[in-house]
Amino acid sequence: MRQFRSGYLGIPSLLAATIVAVSCLLTACGGSSESGSGSASLSPSARAAALGENLMVRVEIDTNDAAKSGTNCADLGADWASCARGKLILENTGGRSLAAGGWTLYVHSIRRILMIEHPAFAWKHVTGDLYALTPGAGAFTLGAGERVEVPFVGEYWYQRYSDLLPRAYVVADGSETPAILKHNDTDDETRYVDRIPPSTDDVAAFAATPAQVQRARAEAALPSAQQSAARALPAVLRETAGEGTVQIGGIDLALSGLSASQAAALGSRAATLGLDGPAARVNGRIVGGALPADIARSGGYRLTIASSSVNIDAFDAAGLFYGVQTLLSLTPAGGGSVPAMTIEDAPRYAHRGMMVDVARNFRQPATLRRLIDQMGAYKLNRLHLHLSDDEGWRIEIPGLPELTEVGAKRCHDLTEMRCLLPQLGSGPDNRSGGGYLSRAEYVALVRYAADRFVEIVPEIDMPGHARAAVVSMEARYRRLRARGDEAAASAYRLLDPADTSNTTTVQFYDRRSFLNPCSDGAQRFASRVIGEVAAMHREAGAPLSVWHFGGDEAKNILLGAGFQPLDGTDPGKGRVNLAAQDKPWARSPQCTALLSAGKAASVDELPSMFARQVSQIVRANGIGTMAAWQDGIKHANGPQDFATANMMVTLWDTMFWGASDSARTLGNQGYKMVLALPDYLYFDFPYSFDQRERGYYWASHGTDGFKTFSLAPDNLPQNAEIMADRDGNPFEVTSAGSAPRIEGIQGQAWAEVMRTDQQFEYMVYPRLLALAERAWHRAPWERPYREGERYKLGDTDKVDKAALAQDWAGFMSVVQNRELPKLTRAGAVVRTGLGMASRG
Template identity: 25%
Template sequence: MPGFESLLPRPVSATATGGSRPWPAEVEVENSDAVPAEGYRLDISESRIRITASDDSGVRYARETLRQLVGPSAFRVANVHSGPLTVPCGTVVDEPRFGWRGCLLDVARNFRTKAEVLRFTDLLAAHKLNVLHLHLTDDQGWRLEVPRFPKLTEIGAWRRGSMVGRHDGPERDGRPHGGFYRTDDLREIVAYAAERGITVVPEVDVPGHVTAALTAYPELGAENSAREVWTSWGVNDDILDPSESTLEFFRAVFDEVLAVFPSEVIAIGGDEVPGATERHGTFLIKLAEYLHGHGRRALGWDEMLDAGTLPAPTIIGSWRGEEAGARAAAAGLDVVMCPEQYVYLNHRESDHPDEPIPVGFLNTVEDFYAYEPLPPGLPEDARHRVLGAQAQVWSEHLDSVRRVDYATFPRLCAFSEVVWSPAGGRDTAEFTERLRTHHLPRLDALGVEYRPLDGPLPWQTRPGVPGRPL
């Protein structure tokens, strides 16, 4: 509707009534159980602005919509606008389609400072996403302080260099890389996110992707385990020895995780385990049961479906496609859809010859906007098992916050609308125009170095750094 076409994600309904109200303005808030969770009604007239919601999240999203309506100036940290600001009069009735609207940020492969994580959290909140999945451990680094096991960060939090691009040769950059979050840093991130309606879901990845942990504590692995934090990308053959002593070690690690992160959901990995045995499956199931015994829910990648009979509270992250998610939902397990082919933000954005480090599947803005989180053929009685969807920012080739910005935006803008707005009726041309006209100026105001729609800027390219497109 006129005056409301700039909303992103799209509202369930919007009616413009003409006129405008000066901004900033006092906002009335009314509680009503008639409004769905996280939903809101926003009424703007020349005399008042009123938000009606049933919870704090609804109020928060209504205020975010107001910020969108004011215009890009409202996204700056200081007022640079000359003259009065106004907001158009009308009514918006809005609610999210899915309860899980997430984004994974991999801080293990390339560490992001606390300040950078807080900034990323702000950007998720601006897009009405509500889950930040922090991938805290991997072969290339351990980022979580565990006071009982100090070598995890003393040794496991840094590596002597990194593979440049994606290739099969021995070339490395020779630049040491590292970093980790102290306990109070993580508590601060959690609290900051909560103030913005975002739950931080931590991940400690086991029994594969553990080279950093094995470098610190070799006794956790097989005799021939590597003895340095990995400098390559990809899948390392090192895996945990699924013994009782290893299980006790990681129960203690997760005790620290439980003490720091109040999230109901705790991620335990389970993906890409070369040479996995039945004992490794049992190891994962016992860790899941341990978390469930402490009132939490384990989230594992879809390989966990092959581990054995999973405890009912387990959530499956369907990343290798949609089939595993459909299978898990049909089996009575809750699912978060995050298929590599559709929502991996580290994958290449175009066939443009200057695309930096082009890896993986081709996933354009239009591809993200066309994604449907409910897998085809999913039985009607299993659809409620799909909690929502999650975009993934794996960071092997994202070695700075500028590179994260480039890979993430504006594709995350399209994803945010997919997981918020009703199914069907998506008009790609209309979305692209709305993105170009209204939302990219907001990203400019926020200082986001996104990928331009027509290709990378010269300083966003990486000449001579090899990729591996699929």
């Protein structure tokens, strides 16, 4: 989804394409006789097994700017005429010859493969990132230890090892039993990527900013653990020092206003931190509006730590919970002394969130529970679960079993009646990617989160990014139709069978990526799913208050600005047959009839029309707020168009592509706004410029903890003075109009290149702590928004960068001395340190 935009697309596709070609070539070399012809004597499954055992695919990237070396990227149809050259190296690692013919190699590539330059292979795009390469019979033989190089051209470039996906597999003619190439069955990309050109030219542009220079000075003399002892994470609104210290070996809770399960959650946190020694008595009560006005709101509290007692006066139950979490934050792992003090505190934003994509690659319930534990500890309160996408459906819906029986797993079934085709390096047997939350697991997860004051916000993405649902419901249709029950078969069908629209989505799927918003089945489906999920929340004792509609990227990327007609003359754009391209649903008779009836003005408005219809379903289920990504509501006039009491927009523009303007426009329309700025808050982006750091980088080549920490959400223009754009260039922002109202911020963990839970945790921790700091606490160096103020890196000097650096140094000291050991005790995989993005 949000990984490709306006020609600045996610880098991984081409590398993956390279892998595809390489794998195919290796497979093509398949066979198992000394002469190279004896493979015909093997059974198809044995032939595939031999290829899987002995073929190896490796990749070398020769250049990331193939146009400069004579490749006509525009004629190849590359977006913005940008393409790279490389070679797939196919090697026979076994002791017997491998012959071409009688098999097909399937390879994952999240970049479009534009050309394979080897006469021995026929190749085609299957769907999404899956490609098929078939060698001609007798075209070549690979002897033991021999290699063959297959040149290829891929769209865009390859700058990270994670741009190339693993687990190419082969299928022999006459068999549907696939075999993964053993040597490519790994999540360590360095085992099959031989070379990526160094990014010295690009990295040279990333000179340290004045804020980063100040940061380096502050980091050189980080405060000691003793100096940081009085700083909680996230930082508090205000504190007053007391006399001496208090020894906290454990906690004995006497809280009036928390449920038994909420108190137990706090006890569990204390146990995780090793607080099993002499317990300090913690008294707590709810006092509501008796608190000072600036903390008399949900989550507000006063914490008094004295030698005689620890007391919490809270506005509500959430405030009691957060008061204890602040005490636990100040307490070292294993117990220790805490300075006596009085803290008065309350949250900055109502929405302090984290989005987890469990659709592209599934996350296990234990991993999600560990995330919820950390969210509760650091006062984040909304877990946005991206439960469906093109690559997977992840929640059980009673009465629609195909959603999980087909849509939650991947296998080699070209009919897709049993599963989705493999994607994202999953292989044909769900070595990564597969899985779902059963109804019972989801109910338990909602309950577990509620006990930690974390609200789960479910997202079922529609009408775009809906391929897993569409394919699953097609399998249901065919099953029931075969029984002769046409009415039941059609009840939840999500496409118009007469639609012939030719579209290519952001992740290279066809029209089956789009749920058809003009079909009766689409509304019936939405009603069933929303109703069932709402029922799960009620059963968990945490009624659903926010439903996320999704709504993003319902478009044909080949109609984007980086392409031109075949007879176009612009050397900087790819040439494609634009006349053959359609917008989604353009050739759907059902949508044509709806447009003729005046239900929408054009096909462009169909997603927003469908969002309005879904909002009625959301309201009917007692849910007060519907949310959507910003492009899901772009043809609406404002929140008044929707049936729910509130309409929330998740804003995913980058700062350098106009996030400040978008926030102002949406805020003026009256939407509740949550910032999900990719250049600051996408945790699937790399920490640094190191090519071995995992992640997409279409919006940021390096998002370390400091960058997230430095975000000024209430004054977006300010950020243009602190950080450069994605390519290291200064950009200018001038505030215009009144300050937009911000409901909150959230981090994002998209999962295309996070195949494992370990990779997910490495990418999230410890950046989650910087997110929590900004979501809860407004720092003194954040300037107030003033209309007409101009900001530009290296040109203006309004922000107190020394104060930012000193604040960061204090935060870093707490993270290193107190919080990283706590994350380790919790069992999380953690990237040690939040340090400065490396320079190459």
